[in-house]
Amino acid sequence: NAGVMQNPRHLVRRRGQEARLRCSPMKGHSHVYWYRQLPEEGLKFMVYLQKENIIDESGMPKERFSAEFPKEGPSILRIQQVVRGDSAAYFCASSLDREPLHFGNGTRLTVT
Amino acid sequence: GQNIDQPTEMTATEGAIVQINCTYQTSGFNGLFWYQQHAGEAPTFLSYNVLDGLEEKGRFSSFLSRSKGYSYLLLKELQMKDSASYLCAPPGSGGSYIPTFGRGTSLIVHP
Numbered sequence: 001n002a003g004v005m006q007n008p009r010h011l012v013r014r015r016g017q018e019a020r021l022r023c024s025p026m027k028g029h030s031h032v033y034w035y036r037q038l039p040e041e042g043l044k045f046m047v048y049l050q051k052e053n054i055i056d057e058s059g060m061p062k063e064r065f066s067a068e069f070p071k072e073g074p075s076i077l078r079i080q081q082v083v084r085g086d087s088a089a090y091f092c093a094s095s096l097d098r099e100p101l102h103f104g105n106g107t108r109l110t111v112t
Numbered sequence: 113g114q115n116i117d118q119p120t121e122m123t124a125t126e127g128a129i130v131q132i133n134c135t136y137q138t139s140g141f142n143g144l145f146w147y148q149q150h151a152g153e154a155p156t157f158l159s160y161n162v163l164d165g166l167e168e169k170g171r172f173s174s175f176l177s178r179s180k181g182y183s184y185l186l187l188k189e190l191q192m193k194d195s196a197s198y199l200c201a202p203p204g205s206g207g208s209y210i211p212t213f214g215r216g217t218s219l220i221v222h223p
Binding site (some may be wrong): 033040041042044045056061091098100101104105106 | 116145147153154155156157160173199204208209210212213214215216
């Protein structure tokens with residue numbers, strides 16, 4: 001069984017560019033979560049989605065960040081007009097309803 | 113977060129037992145997760161306490177008291193590969209089920 005797949009593993013963007021991070025949940029999982037982790041910091045919750053619905057986006061910055069989980073295809077976390085402060089590891093996780101989260105290997109975003 | 117309080121760092125000897133405590137601000141009666149994270153890697157699921165009490169799984173055990181906002185992770189027969197960060201993850205505020213994470217406890221196992 002394939003686990004949670006994230007790509008790319010590493011992403012370098014210049015300030016002002018867009019970053020698109022992809023996440024394919026584990027087979028059978030319909031709940032997707034995005035977390036951000038800064039160096040030496042804990043995982044910070046960003047958004048929780050189910051197919052075609054954003055359930056909880058209380059951790060998402062109000063501007064430049066968006067997420068989707070379409071009926072077909074992976075979940076996408078999109079960061080527009082990136083700034084240096086967006087440099088972090090972005091982890092996606094998936095789960096069954098009210099079951100433990102399983103994390104992907106993350107995307108390391110570096111903004112130059 | 114949920115005012116999650118864990119020791120920043122702990123050290124222990126190979127073969128020993130270590131207990132990592134976690135206190136948090138309770139906001140409901142949802143369960144609590146423990147994850148392990150090696151440097152530069154993804155968190156991996158260790159345990160999920162749905163109810164109060166002790167859950168045992170091989171060398172790892174986890175205890176939860178929801179009314180006290182207290183949990184611990186017990187690691188027995190420590191191995192060098194257990195050197196990692198251990199993340200206590202209670203649910204979010206307002207009855208949310210979504211796990212929230214603190215900075216975790218960095219465990220160093222030495223020979």
